[in-house]
Amino acid sequence: MVPTSYYLILSAMIFAIGAVGVLVRRNALIILMCVEMMLNSVNLTLIALSRQWGNLTGQVFVFMIMAVAAAEVAVGLAILIANTRHRESINIDEIHLLKW
Amino acid sequence: MLQLAWLLLAFPAAGAVINTFFGHRFSKPTIGWIASGTVAASFIVALGLLLSLLGLPGEERVVTLPLWEWITIGDFRVPAGLLIDPLSVTMALVVTGVGALIHVYAIGYMFEDERFQRFFVYLNFFVFAMLILVMSDSFLGMYVGWEGVGLASYLLIGFWFDKRDDTYGYYADAGKKAFLVNRVGDFGMALAIMILWTSLGSVTFLEVFQAAPAGLSSGLATVIALLLLLAATGKSAQIPLYVWLPDAMAGPTPVSALIHAATMVTAGIYMIARTHALWELGPSAANLAAWIGGLTALMAATIALVQVDLKKILAYSTISQLGYMVMGVGVGAYAFGIFHLVTHAFFKALLFLAAGNVMHGLHGELDIRKMGGLREKMPTTYRLFLIGALALAGFPLMSGFFSKDGILLNVFGHSPLLYFIGLFTALLTAVYSFRAVFVPFWGQPRDRKLHEQAHESPPIMTRPLWVLAILAIVGGVLNLPFVLTLERWLEPAVGEPSFHPSLGLEMGLLLVSAVVALAGIYLAYARYVKESGWARSLQDALGPIRPLVEHKYYVDELYDLAIVQPLKALARWFAEVFDPGIIDGSVRLIGHANLAAGERLRRLHNGLVPTYALSIFVGVVVLVMYLVFG
Numbered sequence: 001m002v003p004t005s006y007y008l009i010l011s012a013m014i015f016a017i018g019a020v021g022v023l024v025r026r027n028a029l030i031i032l033m034c035v036e037m038m039l040n041s042v043n044l045t046l047i048a049l050s051r052q053w054g055n056l057t058g059q060v061f062v063f064m065i066m067a068v069a070a071a072e073v074a075v076g077l078a079i080l081i082a083n084t085r086h087r088e089s090i091n092i093d094e095i096h097l098l099k100w
Numbered sequence: 101m102l103q104l105a106w107l108l109l110a111f112p113a114a115g116a117v118i119n120t121f122f123g124h125r126f127s128k129p130t131i132g133w134i135a136s137g138t139v140a141a142s143f144i145v146a147l148g149l150l151l152s153l154l155g156l157p158g159e160e161r162v163v164t165l166p167l168w169e170w171i172t173i174g175d176f177r178v179p180a181g182l183l184i185d186p187l188s189v190t191m192a193l194v195v196t197g198v199g200a201l202i203h204v205y206a207i208g209y210m211f212e213d214e215r216f217q218r219f220f221v222y223l224n225f226f227v228f229a230m231l232i233l234v235m236s237d238s239f240l241g242m243y244v245g246w247e248g249v250g251l252a253s254y255l256l257i258g259f260w261f262d263k264r265d266d267t268y269g270y271y272a273d274a275g276k277k278a279f280l281v282n283r284v285g286d287f288g289m290a291l292a293i294m295i296l297w298t299s300l301g302s303v304t305f306l307e308v309f310q311a312a313p314a315g316l317s318s319g320l321a322t323v324i325a326l327l328l329l330l331a332a333t334g335k336s337a338q339i340p341l342y343v344w345l346p347d348a349m350a351g352p353t354p355v356s357a358l359i360h361a362a363t364m365v366t367a368g369i370y371m372i373a374r375t376h377a378l379w380e381l382g383p384s385a386a387n388l389a390a391w392i393g394g395l396t397a398l399m400a401a402t403i404a405l406v407q408v409d410l411k412k413i414l415a416y417s418t419i420s421q422l423g424y425m426v427m428g429v430g431v432g433a434y435a436f437g438i439f440h441l442v443t444h445a446f447f448k449a450l451l452f453l454a455a456g457n458v459m460h461g462l463h464g465e466l467d468i469r470k471m472g473g474l475r476e477k478m479p480t481t482y483r484l485f486l487i488g489a490l491a492l493a494g495f496p497l498m499s500g501f502f503s504k505d506g507i508l509l510n511v512f513g514h515s516p517l518l519y520f521i522g523l524f525t526a527l528l529t530a531v532y533s534f535r536a537v538f539v540p541f542w543g544q545p546r547d548r549k550l551h552e553q554a555h556e557s558p559p560i561m562t563r564p565l566w567v568l569a570i571l572a573i574v575g576g577v578l579n580l581p582f583v584l585t586l587e588r589w590l591e592p593a594v595g596e597p598s599f600h601p602s603l604g605l606e607m608g609l610l611l612v613s614a615v616v617a618l619a620g621i622y623l624a625y626a627r628y629v630k631e632s633g634w635a636r637s638l639q640d641a642l643g644p645i646r647p648l649v650e651h652k653y654y655v656d657e658l659y660d661l662a663i664v665q666p667l668k669a670l671a672r673w674f675a676e677v678f679d680p681g682i683i684d685g686s687v688r689l690i691g692h693a694n695l696a697a698g699e700r701l702r703r704l705h706n707g708l709v710p711t712y713a714l715s716i717f718v719g720v721v722v723l724v725m726y727l728v729f730g
Contacts, residue, residue: 095707
C-alpha cells in the first residue's frame with residue numbers, strides 16, 4: 001500500500017501551487033481555476049485519510065465539497081460575466097473601484 | 101435679650117435687601133434713612149446686649165448663642181453661632197455706633213451722586229459682614245465676615261470705578277489692589293484655620309482655646325500665630341501688606357472713615373485679641389507682632405509728615421495708629437489695644453468726616469498746598485477737625501492721650517527700645533496732626549478762587565461729627581489709669597493683664613507722653629504758623645532723606661518690580677504661550693493624531709483584489725500557526 005504521507009505531501013504541494021496562483025495571477029479565470037485546485041487538494045487529503053482509517057466520513061465530506069465547489073464556480077463565473085459588461089478585460093488588477 | 105442677638109445681624113441685612121430691591125422706588129433721603137435706621141437699630145440691640153451682660157456676674161459673661169447647624173461632614177462639625185462676650189459687644193457697639201453716625205453723614209455727602217442707592221446697599225452689607233466678623237463664635241464664621249468686609253471694601257473703594265486722576269490713578273485699580281493684597285493675608289488665615297482643625301479637631305473659639313494649651317506644641321502655636329499675623333498685617337495695614345490703604349483713599353470719604361479708620365482695619369486687632377490664648381503659647385510671634393506694629397507706626401508717621409493730600413495724611417496716620425494697636429496686643433496689653441481701637445475709631449472717623457467736609461466745601465480739592473485760612477470760611481469744620489487732631493496727637497486728657505499712653509506703658513514693660521520708637525512716633529504724630537490743622541485752616545489762603553468758593557457743610561454733615569467730637573474728648577473715661585474700667589470689663593474675653601506697673605512708672609510715663617504731645621504741637625506751630633528759623637533749619641537738616649520719604653520709601657515700586665511684574669509676566673506667558681500652545685495644542689493634537697492614523701490606515705484600501713486575497717491568506721496562516729504552535 002502506498003504510504004498516506006505521499007498523498008498528504010502531494011495534496012500540500014497542490015494547495016500551495018493553487019494559493020500562489022490565486023495571489024499572483026492576473027487573469028480572473030485562472031484565479032478561479034486555482035481556487036478549484038485548492039479545493040481538490042483538500043479533497044485528496046480527505047480521501048487519503050479516509051482510506052487510512054477506514055472511515056467513510058471523509059469520502060462523504062468530499063461529495064459535499066464538490067457540490068459547493070460547483071455552485072461557487074457558477075456564481076464566480078456569473079460575477080465575471082457581469083464585470084465584463086463594464087470593461088472588456090478580465091484583468092483583476094483593473095478592478096479597483098474600491099480604492100481610497 | 102441675649103436670645104435676640106441675631107437681630108444685630110438681621111437689621112443691616114434687611115436694610116441692604118430692602119434698598120436693593122425697592123430702593124429705586126424710594127427718594128434718596130428715604131434710602132439713606134432706612135440704611136442709617138437699620139444700623140441704629142443694631143446699635144440699640146448692641147446696647148441691650150451690653151446691659152444683659154452687665155446683669156450677669158463677671159465669670160459668666162461669655163454666652164454662646166447657637167444659630168443653626170452650619171457644616172456637618174463626618175467628624176467636621178461647625179455650628180453657626182454668635183459669641184456674646186465683652187469683647188464682641190464692645191466691637192459691635194463701635195461698629196454700629198460709629199457706623200450709624202457715618203451713615204447719616206453720608207446721606208448728605210453722597211446726595212448728588214447718581215449711584216446713591218448702591219452706595220447705601222454696600223454700606224449696609226459692610227456693616228452686616230463686619231458684625232459677622234466680630235460676633236461669630238468660630239474661626240470659620242469670623243473668616244466669612246473677614247472675606248465679606250474685604251469684598252465690601254473692594255466694592256466701596258472702587259465705587260467711582262469710572263474715575264481716574266493723578267493722585268490715585270484708576271479708582272478701580274485701587275479697589276483691586278486692596279482686594280489682592282488682602283488676599284495674601286487671607287491665605288495666612290485660611291492656613292491657620294486648617295492647622296487648627298487638624299491639630300485640635302475644632303474651629304469654634306471656646307473649644308479651641310480650651311484645648312490649645314494641651315493640644316498645641318509651642319512651635320505649632322507659633323506657626324499658627326505667625327499665619328494669623330500675616331492675616332492681620334493684610335487687614336490692618338501693617339508691614340508688609342499696608343500698601344493698599346493709601347490707595348483706598350480713592351473711595352468716598354464716608355467709606356474711608358468707616359472702613360479704613362474705624363472698623364474694617366481694626367479687624368486684625370480684634371482677631372489677635374480674640375485668639376490671645378494662641379499668641380500666649382507662641383510668644384515669639386507676639387513679639388514679632390509688637391515689633392512690626394512699632395516699625396509700621398514709625399514708618400507711616402514719617403510718610404504722613406510729607407504728604408500733601410489731606411486724606412492721605414489721615415490714611416498714613418491710620419496705618420501708624422494701627423501700628424500702635426498691634427504693638428499693644430503684641431506685648432499682651434489686649435485691653436489697651438482695644439481701648440485705643442475704640443478711641444481711634446472716634447477721633448479718626450471724626451477727622452476723616454471733617455476732611456470730607458473740607459472736600460465738600462472745596463469741590464473735591466484735597467491738596468493742602470492750595471488751602472489756607474479755612475477756619476474763617478468753615479468754622480464748625482475747623483473746630484471739629486481741631487478736636488480730632490488734639491485727640492490724635494495725644495493732647496493731655498483727651499481720649500487718645502489715655503489710650504496711647506496705656507499702650508506705651510505696657511510696651512515699656514516689654515522692651516524699652518520699642519517704647520522709645522513708640523514715643524518718637526508719638527512726637528511725629530503730634531507734628532503731622534497739627535501740620536494738617538495749621539496748613540489748611542490757619543494762615544493766608546494760597547488759592548484765592550478756591551477760598552472764595554469754600555463754604556460750610558449742612559447740619560446733616562456736622563451734627564454727627566459733634567457726637568464723635570464729644571466722644572473723642574471724653575472717651576478717655578473708658579479706661580482711666582488706676583480705674584481701668586475697660587480692662588476689667590474685657591477680662592472674661594482677653595484674660596487678666598500680666599503687666600502691673602508701679603505708681604511711679606505710670607505717672608512718670610504719663611507725664612512724658614503729655615510733654616511729647618505738647619512738644620510736637622509746638623514744633624508744628626513753630627514751623628507752619630510762625631515759620632521760625634530754627635524749625636526751618638531742622639527741616640532742612642533732614643532734607644537729604646526727604647525724597648526717600650516722599651516716595652514712601654519706594655515700597656510700592658519694590659513690590660511692583662519684585663512681585664507684580666513677574667506675576668503679570670507669568671500671567672502673560674500662561675495666556676499667550678501655555679493656553680493656546682499647550683492646552684489648545686493637546687486638544688488639537690488628538691484631532692491630528694486621529695487624522696494621521698487614519699491617513700496611514702486608508703492605504704490598506706488600494707482597491708486591488710489580490711491585496712485583499714493576500715490579507716485573507718496571511719490571516720489564515722497566522723490563525724493556523726497559533727492553533728498548531730500556540
